[in-house]
Amino acid sequence: MNPKWWKEQVVYQVYPRSFFDADGDGIGDLKGILLKLDYLKLLGIDTIWISPHFDSPNDDNGYDIRDYKKVMKEFGTMKDFDSLLEACHEKSMRLIIDLVVNHTSDEHAWFIESRSSKDNAYRDFYIWKEEVNGNLPNNWTSFFGGSAWEKTTETGAYYLHYFSKKQPDLNWENDKVRESVYDLMRYWLDKGVDGFRMDVITFISKDQGFLNLSNEELKAPEKRYAKGPKLATYLKEMNRKVLAEYDIVSVGEAFGIDKETMMRVSDEREQELDLVFLFDIIRIGRDDWLQNDWALPQLKKLFKNQSKTDRFHWPTVFLNNHDNPRSVSNFGNAKEYREKSAKLLALLTLSQRGTPFLYQGEEIGMTNFHFSSIDQFDDLQVKGTLLKVLKNNISKETYLTHLNYTSRDHSRTLMQWKNQPQGGFSENKNTWFLVNPNFSDINVEDNLKNSDSVFNFYKTLISFRKKSKDLVYADYEDLDPDHPQIFCYQRVGRKQTYLVILNFSDTQVNYKIPVFNPKNHLIISNNKNKISCIKSNYIDLEPWDALMIKF
Numbered sequence: 001m002n003p004k005w006w007k008e009q010v011v012y013q014v015y016p017r018s019f020f021d022a023d024g025d026g027i028g029d030l031k032g033i034l035l036k037l038d039y040l041k042l043l044g045i046d047t048i049w050i051s052p053h054f055d056s057p058n059d060d061n062g063y064d065i066r067d068y069k070k071v072m073k074e075f076g077t078m079k080d081f082d083s084l085l086e087a088c089h090e091k092s093m094r095l096i097i098d099l100v101v102n103h104t105s106d107e108h109a110w111f112i113e114s115r116s117s118k119d120n121a122y123r124d125f126y127i128w129k130e131e132v133n134g135n136l137p138n139n140w141t142s143f144f145g146g147s148a149w150e151k152t153t154e155t156g157a158y159y160l161h162y163f164s165k166k167q168p169d170l171n172w173e174n175d176k177v178r179e180s181v182y183d184l185m186r187y188w189l190d191k192g193v194d195g196f197r198m199d200v201i202t203f204i205s206k207d208q209g210f211l212n213l214s215n216e217e218l219k220a221p222e223k224r225y226a227k228g229p230k231l232a233t234y235l236k237e238m239n240r241k242v243l244a245e246y247d248i249v250s251v252g253e254a255f256g257i258d259k260e261t262m263m264r265v266s267d268e269r270e271q272e273l274d275l276v277f278l279f280d281i282i283r284i285g286r287d288d289w290l291q292n293d294w295a296l297p298q299l300k301k302l303f304k305n306q307s308k309t310d311r312f313h314w315p316t317v318f319l320n321n322h323d324n325p326r327s328v329s330n331f332g333n334a335k336e337y338r339e340k341s342a343k344l345l346a347l348l349t350l351s352q353r354g355t356p357f358l359y360q361g362e363e364i365g366m367t368n369f370h371f372s373s374i375d376q377f378d379d380l381q382v383k384g385t386l387l388k389v390l391k392n393n394i395s396k397e398t399y400l401t402h403l404n405y406t407s408r409d410h411s412r413t414l415m416q417w418k419n420q421p422q423g424g425f426s427e428n429k430n431t432w433f434l435v436n437p438n439f440s441d442i443n444v445e446d447n448l449k450n451s452d453s454v455f456n457f458y459k460t461l462i463s464f465r466k467k468s469k470d471l472v473y474a475d476y477e478d479l480d481p482d483h484p485q486i487f488c489y490q491r492v493g494r495k496q497t498y499l500v501i502l503n504f505s506d507t508q509v510n511y512k513i514p515v516f517n518p519k520n521h522l523i524i525s526n527n528k529n530k531i532s533c534i535k536s537n538y539i540d541l542e543p544w545d546a547l548m549i550k551f
């Protein structure tokens with residue numbers, strides 16, 4: 001296995017807007033992240049990924065960039081960014097930033113020029129099409145509701161936007177676009193950032209035929225958008241001209257990518273990207289905003305698939321991010337077994353083969369928010385999709401029920417630091433978004449005081465993982481793929497074997513451990529009564545028991 005720093009570290013994603021408000025305007029900021037670096041260091045975090053910090057009108061909370069070389073005014077100044085980056089490096093931490101170059105904001109200077117006239121020098125920075133017999137250029141849809149085409153008054157032509165109409169897609173066919181992107185990448189890399197998370201990077205190549213999507217494809221357009229013909233060309237060029245020049249990591253958000261493309265994009269021999277985020281695990285049972293039931297064997301199969309890669313590929317492992325519900329609500333039991341199931345999920349994430357990506361609040365077992373009305377949501381995806389829902393004769397109540405499982409807003413409620421107003425996120429009671437009222441029970445301050453807290457479980461596990469290369473690099477083997485409640489797998493290293501047993505259920509299970517060695521040693525368990533070593537291959541597992549042993 002080709003050892004790399006980014007294979008051995010644990011990454012922590014910060015959504016700056018909701019992380020910590022240092023300047024008291026009710027919005028999280030860069031100074032707030034700087035003030036919390038020691039907290040992240042204490043947790044054992046080596047690398048931080050921050051969601052977009054660039055100047056933006058915030059139509060999509062920063063994923064609509066107006067100026068790539070300017071810091072969003074709500075988050076602070078370029079000096080604040082430089083101080084944050086410097087502080088990270090002083091603390092031997094790395095900082096990855098979010099590269100959003102499939103699209104810009106419609107308020108970006110390039111787009112203001114491009115839309116103004118058909119012969120403007122920037123016209124071909126974006127994708128313009130005329131209407132066809134009075135109709136839209138084609139039937140492509142936006143992820144935020146409606147058509148992916150928006151007509152402009154200046155020239156009567158339509159521009160393409162896979163996301164909101166305030167997020168026009170860049171035309172990567174145009175080499176001036178690509179060179180401009182490489183220039184802005186170098187700007188941040190020359191400052192010393194340690195890599196990029198690349199937003200929907202698999203969408204940057206467009207099928208130049210602009211053919212209609214079939215009815216089947218319309219159900220999941222991302223699968224077609226991620227199959228553009230020149231993706232490999234562009235990624236290889238980006239790697240050759242920029243990425244290969246620096247000691248950094250590139251992780252591509254690969255929404256909609258198929259297995260074959262994924263295997264090529266993240267194959268180190270292909271010189272494209274280092275890592276990719278796949279969504280089949282985090283979106284298990286999901287059909288857009290709908291949440292369907294799923295069974296544990298389905299989840300185990302997905303973990304097996306992603307870990308079954310060879311030595312030229314390295315997976316990412318994550319159960320949370322800013323676009324998905326919180327893992328303890330999505331995969332655990334956020335009610336009577338909240339802390340226990342949160343620890344089980346911590347063990348699942350941190351004992352896998354691959355780079356673990358944690359998300360703010362996961363380390364203290366933060367849960368989904370209970371939304372009582374659609375008006376409470378901030379996310380434009382919720383509002384944009386409502387029109388489609390109503391058009392399909394689905395009631396608002398049904399939509400709200402599912403949003404309470406699936407909405408991106410569950411992960412955007414304010415980080416819960418203390419049992420104080422606004423959860424200690426801000427001194428200002430007029431915060432930009434909601435705080436979960438359960439901050440009284442679930443907050444950093446209480447977690448730090450409690451040696452048996454979710455935080456300290458994560459901290460212990462992260463510390464252990466960083467000391468054991470076998471737990472990082474060893475192969476993964478699911479030992480009981482069909483069991484309906486138990487997730488049991490081993491990591492067979494050169495020096496020792498790690499065996500993980502997870503009871504993914506509210507029920508007690510008497511379990512026969514498939515692989516047993518009486519000379520074993522308990523590494524960690526979320527059940528204080530578990531003894532220091534397992535004497536028999538039969539073990540009584542209480543609801544949500546999780547343990548790792550080595551032999």
Ligand code: ISL
Binds near residue numbers: 100199255408
């Ligand atoms: O929720 C999703 C995946 O779990 C998708 O709807 C999501 O929009 C998709 O993964 C792309 O996400 C990225 O690009 C969007 C932005 O809204 C998301 O926050 C970002 O992560 C447009 O930039």
